[in-house]
Amino acid sequence: MPRLGYLLPTRERVMEGRPETGPLLALAEKAEALGFDSIWVGDSVTAKPRHDPLTLLAAVAGRTRKAELGTAVLLAALRNPVLLAHQAATVDRLCEGRLILGIGIAADTPAVRRDFEATGVPFDNRVGRMNEAMRLCRALWTGQPVDWTGLWTVRQGAVGPTPHRPGGPPIWYGGFLPAGRIRTGRLYDGWFPSQPKPEEYAAQFEDVRSAARAAGRDPAAITAAMYVTLAIDDDPARADATMNDYLVRYYRMPAAETRNRERCFAGTEADAAAWIKSYADAGASHIVLRLAGDTEHQLDIAARIRRGLGW
Amino acid sequence: MAKLGYLLPTRERVMENHHETGSLLKLAETAEALGYDSIWVGDSVTARPRHDPLTLLAAVAARTKKAELGTAVLLPALRNPVLLAHQVATVDRIAEGRLILGIGIASDMPAIRLEFEAMGVPFEKRVGRMNEAIRLCKALWTGKPVDWNKLWTVKQGTVGPTPHRPGGPPIWFGGGLPAGRERTGKLYDGWFPNLPTAEEYPAQLAEVRAAAEAAGRDPNAITGAMYLTLAIDDDTKRADAKIDSYLAHYYGVPAAQMRARQRSFAGPVSGAAAWIKSYADAGATHIMLRFAGEHERHLEQGAKIKQELGW
Numbered sequence: 001m002p003r004l005g006y007l008l009p010t011r012e013r014v015m016e017g018r019p020e021t022g023p024l025l026a027l028a029e030k031a032e033a034l035g036f037d038s039i040w041v042g043d044s045v046t047a048k049p050r051h052d053p054l055t056l057l058a059a060v061a062g063r064t065r066k067a068e069l070g071t072a073v074l075l076a077a078l079r080n081p082v083l084l085a086h087q088a089a090t091v092d093r094l095c096e097g098r099l100i101l102g103i104g105i106a107a108d109t110p111a112v113r114r115d116f117e118a119t120g121v122p123f124d125n126r127v128g129r130m131n132e133a134m135r136l137c138r139a140l141w142t143g144q145p146v147d148w149t150g151l152w153t154v155r156q157g158a159v160g161p162t163p164h165r166p167g168g169p170p171i172w173y174g175g176f177l178p179a180g181r182i183r184t185g186r187l188y189d190g191w192f193p194s195q196p197k198p199e200e201y202a203a204q205f206e207d208v209r210s211a212a213r214a215a216g217r218d219p220a221a222i223t224a225a226m227y228v229t230l231a232i233d234d235d236p237a238r239a240d241a242t243m244n245d246y247l248v249r250y251y252r253m254p255a256a257e258t259r260n261r262e263r264c265f266a267g268t269e270a271d272a273a274a275w276i277k278s279y280a281d282a283g284a285s286h287i288v289l290r291l292a293g294d295t296e297h298q299l300d301i302a303a304r305i306r307r308g309l310g311w
Numbered sequence: 312m313a314k315l316g317y318l319l320p321t322r323e324r325v326m327e328n329h330h331e332t333g334s335l336l337k338l339a340e341t342a343e344a345l346g347y348d349s350i351w352v353g354d355s356v357t358a359r360p361r362h363d364p365l366t367l368l369a370a371v372a373a374r375t376k377k378a379e380l381g382t383a384v385l386l387p388a389l390r391n392p393v394l395l396a397h398q399v400a401t402v403d404r405i406a407e408g409r410l411i412l413g414i415g416i417a418s419d420m421p422a423i424r425l426e427f428e429a430m431g432v433p434f435e436k437r438v439g440r441m442n443e444a445i446r447l448c449k450a451l452w453t454g455k456p457v458d459w460n461k462l463w464t465v466k467q468g469t470v471g472p473t474p475h476r477p478g479g480p481p482i483w484f485g486g487g488l489p490a491g492r493e494r495t496g497k498l499y500d501g502w503f504p505n506l507p508t509a510e511e512y513p514a515q516l517a518e519v520r521a522a523a524e525a526a527g528r529d530p531n532a533i534t535g536a537m538y539l540t541l542a543i544d545d546d547t548k549r550a551d552a553k554i555d556s557y558l559a560h561y562y563g564v565p566a567a568q569m570r571a572r573q574r575s576f577a578g579p580v581s582g583a584a585a586w587i588k589s590y591a592d593a594g595a596t597h598i599m600l601r602f603a604g605e606h607e608r609h610l611e612q613g614a615k616i617k618q619e620l621g622w
Binding site for chain 2: 013014019020021022025045046049050051052054055056058059060061062063078079080082083086087089090091093094096114117118119120152153154155156157158159160161162164
């Protein structure tokens, strides 16, 4: 049975000038009460401002009991890996092992380059930087003293606490290009793209699994996840307008461009259900919904879809 | 009348190999229910491992309503100030303006130097680095685009959300030496030492206020705070043994050395009350208690003292 996740509108709330977190925590509680399997937050420092994901998830952890909590996706390269390992371990303790660390490398845009500059990190080789950072995090999560000489230098360093789950939270990679699929299979615990269409999903996930097999890893241990955006309305034209308006404000570029790059659905509840199900039929076992428009109302509809699918 | 705070035993729990956070959150709830005015956590990444303070406080914020929440003390020089400003703003939103950012520079010891190395930060000039980091945080907390070109480079950068309190949380500096007192008066919102005796406290706080006045700041706007360690036991000898064992275990140096460097009390509850009150009489308006073990019992005794003092 696929798991269904809900992305909290942290970016949207900051854009709307409503940065209070009370309503966001209430949405997280509501999503858990409605039966959503996981609650997610995105990440950006200065490029597309929103709440800091790890502190916000720590608060969500304090208010929820069952739902998994994840980053969709954290830009690991922007952060010092020792501090990241420390913070992720603390959050995984706070949520008692419910954390999923979704990670990604941000697209090459001027704003993202300024994000790297502001956090004092070279933009070049950011993929290698992310991979090494995650290796270092995993070494620190063992709880054993770590010696490391690479992009970072650690001598007999240990952070406390260790994560709740031995070895640390699962790491899902958001890369969708062929190289990203291979990287996921070789290094990470889940594949978490936002680009493939339902009809492309199975073949692309097979790339991930073969890369895992080639690296001597168990392909069945890799989670197939998907990040999708929806605007649900009985009037498909109105759903379309809501989606376009949402994407333009979110990314500050023409909606068509984003809709070409990420999978978005605008239409009726019945069609939304069929579309979500098509990803599950294609092999996705964890689907995260970003809801455009009136998030509270959309959340109710999505919960109804979930029940209707029998998930 | 002074405010009374309580330090959560994050370091102690990691030392005892009890990494789980459920009992820490419960202690925070107990402290708030008992009427403590504030709840605190310390900071160290690899030198003296414990839970990450900002994510832990975010969870405490989600579980409490009234108590102020603070760091005692955070080492800003270890962190990238843009990420720090972002996380602190998010925690202050979750706490709805209850955050106090206690900051310090850590003493010069091999473990601290290794910590700076692991975080990729030069140890030299860590005071200047801290001061500039906090200036940059304050600039970002205005919510206006920031241009910065010194130790860090920011171009038209904003982080979202802004803190709940306009301008950001109050910043208390933990410096116990004369230069630290002057720095507090010139730059910060509170003085938060652990070094002065009650007899020394008024003259030293007067130095802080004089430095504030000389810098054209309102000296009365600066909070006089104090960080105290206690073992309360009717048997003074037993109390003494408890605090010695606690300090030796915590710092890995002889207890006598630590008792010379920071103020601690071992003895019966009446003596503890008089000792705490002596700091309030000396001008401290916010006193934070670190207990040497037995937290539930100590919390109740501290609450009784608070009641008896009419605070």
